[in-house]
Amino acid sequence: MAEIRRTVVVKLDVTDSDAALLDETIDEYLWACNYVVDDAWQDDYKPTSKSKLHDRTYGDVREQTRLQANLVQSARNRAAEAIKGVVARWQNGKKASQPQFTTPSIRYDKRSATFHNDHVSLSTVDGRIDAEYVLPPEGGNPQTTYLRNGDYEVTGATLQHRDSTDTFFLHIGTKAEVESEIPDEGDTEHSTVLGVDLGIEQLAVTSTGMFWSGGYLNHRRREYERVRGDLQRVGTESAHRTLERIGDRETRWVEDYLHRISKAIVDEAVAHNCDTIAFEELTDIRERLPGAKKFHAWAFRRLYDYVAYKADAKGIETTQVDPAYTSQRCSKCGTTLEENRQSQARFCCQKCGYEVNADYNAAKNIGFRLLRAGQKSPHGGATRHLALKSGTLNVNGGYSPADQ
Ligand SMILES: [Zn+2]
Structure with a gap:
């Protein structure tokens, strides 16, 4: 304990x-x-x-x-x-x-x-x-x-x-x-990072390949905006009160949903023995994401806070990294090219031909960015690894399959 x-x-x-x-x-x-x-x-x-x-x-x-x-x-x-x-x-x-x-x-x-x-x-x-x-x-x-x-x-x-x-x-x-979930004996050399990419279509994607769709949130937001438009047109005092009530309820629903996703992200970090969860820098995220509304910036911030809080209770650190080029860099060969990002959803490396979901590629780059940043790991001078679906990647690109 x-x-x-x-x-x-x-x-x-x-x-x-x-x-x-x-x-x-x-x-x-x-x-x-x-x-x-x-x-x-x-x-x-x-x-x-x-x-x-x-x-x-x-x-x-x-x-x-x-x-x-x-x-x-x-x-x-x-x-x-x-x-x-x-x-x-x-x-x-x-x-x-x-x-x-x-x-x-x-x-x-x-x-x-x-x-x-x-x-x-x-x-x-x-x-x-x-x-x-x-x-x-x-x-x-x-x-x-x-x-x-x-x-x-x-x-x-x-x-x-x-x-x-x-x-x-x-x-x-x-x-x-x-309960300390991090093994603190015999594994001091190992420090593992979980990368998380945030987006609108895919709300969150981890470097281990877990996806949470943004569909539910986007749907709720549009529904709420439709109802709000109707009530605003009515414009009466009682319509205004109804609007406030629906707004509060809507916020609670969304928060509840974000709580569940944050729990799943932290569970994923625990399952992969990660001691750090890396997100992209949230400041200015609206400017970087085409189509992001104020609502999304709010939801991302909220999700980050929930993750940080739940991770903290498991002894896992949560941090934000510089997002520059994380969507254009190939997480396999390291080549950064604008053309690598084929569309909102598709990434295809022009050099090595690696083709993968764009958000998943970004999530790996976000985690990799932290490895490269050389920030001191919570375990002292340990080697950092990035948690992937079936193994880990070290800072030099060396892949080790999961041993379990
Ligand atoms: Zn490549």
Whole structure:
């Protein structure tokens, strides 16, 4: 089992009166941190143990602030860590002065805060306040992905007040226990990449020859646009509400579909022992793909995020590579010619005669691009291989059949 930790940053929606309460809480919390450090600085031999610092300061801080017990302990822990840091520097012969706490932030744990799917309840100097998370309108982003996923457990959070914009942010720590799917013994020399090509006719094609048609998505999008056109022509308030409802439902359908494809792509990577999944760069993908709509750019981005998230949970990295010439290069002999791309669907190498589905050829090139990029593999200086249907290809074009 391996443990994965992710920090999710969310903006909080707080009323003016709650914001004032949070500011007061931050002030008293920082005062408490500084009080503990001041107390420790009374001694030549600085105490660093939490229990010693607790005995010396807890009563005073409780008396002089309105902080709840858990926040007093949190302030003391933060002070203890800072004192330890200074002492460690001294022990290494380095200079360090008394820590000062000025950054407006508070560390909350699961006793001083309660984390919900869409809001948090925070302890303040005057009871608790509820603050909604400000999340992007659609689901599937990292915030909702980690916060609403049952596999990820919230461990705590740091509240920050950004003075520049007068806004509050919560840096929420999450963790998950995952089964490591990557063999980490005896196979350190091997690092395998799965290439993925995205498109309109074929939504996704892998270097191992798996195809997911874009037909379903394109059909749904056209249907939705037809209904939307009709309702817009009606133009009434109720037609507008119907339109919004259908739009939300449509988005959920599409997201659900993309979730299923992303799962299949990650399964494919696991099945081929891949430790990296390579996509083409998504920026400007609309300009590169004839006929791509805003919808496609959105769907590609969403699919990429889903894959990255699911792959992460399996210990697989997801990355984007420069897409230049991946559709014109022959994945067999390496020749790059504009004429190689015969049509939207067909690739035929003018040099070696290799004839293959154009998206499949591109998927292999995308994976190959990563091998060539010489990016450090997660396994150190390992040789990279590209996962193919029935074997792997190394960076020099050497093919090894699958040994199973
Ligand atoms: Zn060729």
